[in-house]
Amino acid sequence: MPMYQNGEVDPALKALEQRQDEILRRLYELKAAVDGLAKTVTTPDADLDATSLSSAATMCASKEVADLDTLLGKDLGALRDIVINANPSSPPLSLLVLHGLLCQRYRVLSTVHVHSSVSTVPPKLLNCLGPRHADSYTRQRFQLGFTLIWKNVPRLQMKFSVPNMCPIEGEGNVARFLSRLVGLEPQDPVAATQSDSWVDTAVFQLAEGSGKERAAVLRALNGALGRGPWLVGSELSLADVVCSCCLLQTGTSATSTPANVQRWLKGCQNLGHLACIIPLLQ
Amino acid sequence: MALNLTINSSNPPLGALLTAEHVKGTVSVSVEEGKDNKLRVSEEVQFSDVNSITRYLARVAPSLGLYGSNMLEQTEVDHWLEYSARRVCGQSNLTPALAELDMALALRTFLVGHSLTLADLCVWAALKGSGECQAIMAKTGSFPHVCRWFSFLSSQVPFVSVGNKWATTKMAAGK
Numbered sequence: 181m182p183m184y185q186n187g188e189v190d191p192a193l194k195a196l197e198q199r200q201d202e203i204l205r206r207l208y209e210l211k212a213a214v215d216g217l218a219k220t221v222t223t224p225d226a227d228l229d230a231t232s233l234s235s236a237a238t239m240c241a242s243k244e245v246a247d248l249d250t251l252l253g254k255d256l257g258a259l260r261d262i263v264i265n266a267n268p269s270s271p272p273l274s275l276l277v278l279h280g281l282l283c284q285r286y287r288v289l290s291t292v293h294v295h296s297s298v299s300t301v302p303p304k305l306l307n308c309l310g311p312r313h314a315d316s317y318t319r320q321r322f323q324l325g326f327t328l329i330w331k332n333v334p335r336l337q338m339k340f341s342v343p344n345m346c347p348i349e350g351e352g353n354v355a356r357f358l359s360r361l362v363g364l365e366p367q368d369p370v371a372a373t374q375s376d377s378w379v380d381t382a383v384f385q386l387a388e389g390s391g392k393e394r395a396a397v398l399r400a401l402n403g404a405l406g407r408g409p410w411l412v413g414s415e416l417s418l419a420d421v422v423c424s425c426c427l428l429q430t431g432t433s434a435t436s437t438p439a440n441v442q443r444w445l446k447g448c449q450n451l452g453h454l455a456c457i458i459p460l461l462q
Numbered sequence: 463m464a465l466n467l468t469i470n471s472s473n474p475p476l477g478a479l480l481t482a483e484h485v486k487g488t489v490s491v492s493v494e495e496g497k498d499n500k501l502r503v504s505e506e507v508q509f510s511d512v513n514s515i516t517r518y519l520a521r522v523a524p525s526l527g528l529y530g531s532n533m534l535e536q537t538e539v540d541h542w543l544e545y546s547a548r549r550v551c552g553q554s555n556l557t558p559a560l561a562e563l564d565m566a567l568a569l570r571t572f573l574v575g576h577s578l579t580l581a582d583l584c585v586w587a588a589l590k591g592s593g594e595c596q597a598i599m600a601k602t603g604s605f606p607h608v609c610r611w612f613s614f615l616s617s618q619v620p621f622v623s624v625g626n627k628w629a630t631t632k633m634a635a636g637k
Contacts, residue, residue, distance in 0.1 A: 251533055345534050346566050348541045350548075357537040369521035370507055377514040384547075 248286070248323055251361065252341070259289065261325030264354065265337045268301050268330045272351045273425035273457045275336075276308055278358040279326055280456050285362055289313060289322035295331035304459050305330060324361075352383040352422065359418040366417055374412045378419035382426040394430070402438035409447065416451065424448040428461055464490045465522075466502040467515070471495035474628040476587035477546070481516040481528065481580065483620040488523040513543050516580050528580050538574040542581035550588035556595055560605050567607040571614075586615050590629050 252260065266272050282288050290309040294301050309328060315321065338354040339347050348354055356379065359365050366372045381400070385393045401423065404411055411419040424445055427437075437445075448454055467482050469475055478499065482491050501515040502508045509515050520528035530536045549559040563585065566573065573581040589595040589612060599609050615621050 253532060253534070341534055346538055346541065348537055350541070350544050353537060353540040353544055356540050357533070360533045360536065369518060370503060372521060373509060373514055373518040374507075376517055377509065377511065380511065380513060380544075383544075 253344075259319045259322060259325045260341070261327055262358075263325075263327045263329065263339045265295070265329050265331040265333045265339075267333055267336070268298060268305055270429075271305060271308065271460055272336055272354070273429050273460065274351060274355045274422045275358065276457050276460075277421050277425060277453050278355060278362065278364075279309060280453060281362040281364070282324065282326065282358060283310075286323045287321065288324045288326050289319060290326045291328070293327065293329045295329050297332035298330050301330045308456070308460060310456070350383065352379045355379065355418060355422055359421070364416070364418045364421070366412060368413075371413050371417070375417045375419040378411050379422045382423045386423070386426045387430065395436075398436070398438060398441060401444075402440045405440035405444045409444070411444075416448075416453075420444075420448055421453065424454065425457065428454070428457070464492060465519075466492050466494065468494045468496040468498065468500045468502070470497060470499050475499050475512045475515070476591055476624060476628060477580075477584040478512050478515045478519075479628055480583045480587055480620060480624050481519045483624055484528065484578075484583070485519050485523040485526060488526060489519070491519070513547060513584070516543070516584060520580050527575075527577055528583070530574055530579055535575045535579070539579050539581045542573055543584050546584040546588035550585070550592060550595065554594075556592065556598060560595070560598060560608055564605040564607045567611045571611075573611075582611075582615060586612065586621065590616075590625060 248260070264272070264275065266275075279288070279290065283290070290313070292306055292309055294306070309326065319325070335349050336351045336354065337347050337349055338357065340357075348357065356365070356376070366375055381397055385397050389397070401411070408414065410416055411423060427441070427445065467478065469479065478501070479493070482493055485491065498510065499512060499515065500508055500510050501518060503518065509518055517529070520526070530539045545559070545563075549562075550556065553559065572578055573585060589599075589608075598604055599612065616625060
């Protein structure tokens with residue numbers, strides 16, 4: 181072989197070997213740097229001083245993170261942000277109620293924005309998710325983002341986990357998603373389907389239907405509420421949240437609202453979940 | 463306990479029939495012709511709209527994964543159920559709805575996840591039952607991804623049998 185003339189290594193080959201070693205060394209360094217970065221991103225509190233946290237708080241946080249991982253699949257490191265485009269002409273009251281329930285269960289970073297397609301938005305809509313977080317710059321300390329954008333869209337839209345999931349249209353469908361996150365979806369097939377059926381009724385007939393359809397829904401609601409305190413089973417479900425918000429939004433008058441429905445609306449309000457939407461109804 | 467599905471034979475609910483066809487190996491469900499669409503679960507419980515019927519059938523046969531395999535897929539299925547009811551059935555101008563569907567199918571074999579779900583069944587049924595959709599898809603070159611997905615599903619066994627048995631009645635009723 182020409183390279184091993186007289187038992188000596190060709191200097192060109194030696195130089196090549198050195199270059200390869202150098203490249204491998206640099207690759208190894210790069211890998212270590214990327215591993216380090218990945219660790220900071222995927223561990224929520226990696227850049228916090230662990231000694232400053234009480235052990236109870238860390239335990240609680242790690243339990244909830246694991247919970248979201250099983251619900252939504254493995255975390256990719258970035259904040260899981262639920263982005264909702266809604267038209268200010270019809271505020272999605274049921275989603276605001278569910279946002280309140282999300283905040284009871286997770287650390288949620290909530291923000292409201294106004295898209296350039298909308299000129300003015302009343303202040304009460306800008307404050308509908310509560311006061312701004314003081315530590316909103318530390319995004320990694322939150323488990324979920326809830327970003328509401330007032331935008332001139334024909335139908336409400338949610339974007340979440342965009343690489344895996346198509347944009348979700350319709351307030352009812354977004355409400356279903358949020359209800360799964362807060363555990364409001366019944367487990368039993370009959371109850372879950374009844375709850376979904378009420379959500380469809382609210383979205384299709386109560387919100388958009390004619391006066392006649394609305395009256396028919398009120399009769400059906402009254403019938404169902406004569407059999408139990410809530411629309412489905414013995415506990416509050418998504419059906420109660422969506423139907424009550426829909427009724428409140430379209431306006432209820434004491435004369436046309438049947439007795440069982442009035443009693444149930446009172447019950448929904450007494451639970452306190454609806455408190456956050458009351459300012460928007462005036 | 464056997465489930466009993468009654469269907470309006472003059473305007474058959476293709477989505478519900480397809481779902482019943484898919485779950486019949488797992489749960490026992492009998493199909494009868496009648497005046498209205500109705501799934502009887504028990505004395506007290508029955509569902510009468512197509513989306514509720516398909517949702518219930520998918521939920522009692524969880525092993526088939528027709529409602530998606532996780533929370534994100536479930537939500538996508540919900541999205542397509544409403545899409546088929548609102549954007550396709552009874553609409554006059556279907557071009558925007560088909561354009562949206564075409565975009566969603568560009569990188570996918572099935573609408574949600576990597577297997578068949580209610581989303582495929584109900585959107586397929588809505589397109590199959592719409593004369594305008596069939597006319598638009600017959601034009602070569604329009605909405606290639608929708609056409610690929612539609613003909614792929616149409617060639618599978620349950621779709622062939624439901625299509626042959628019921629879709630002609632549906633088209634006649636729609637005219």
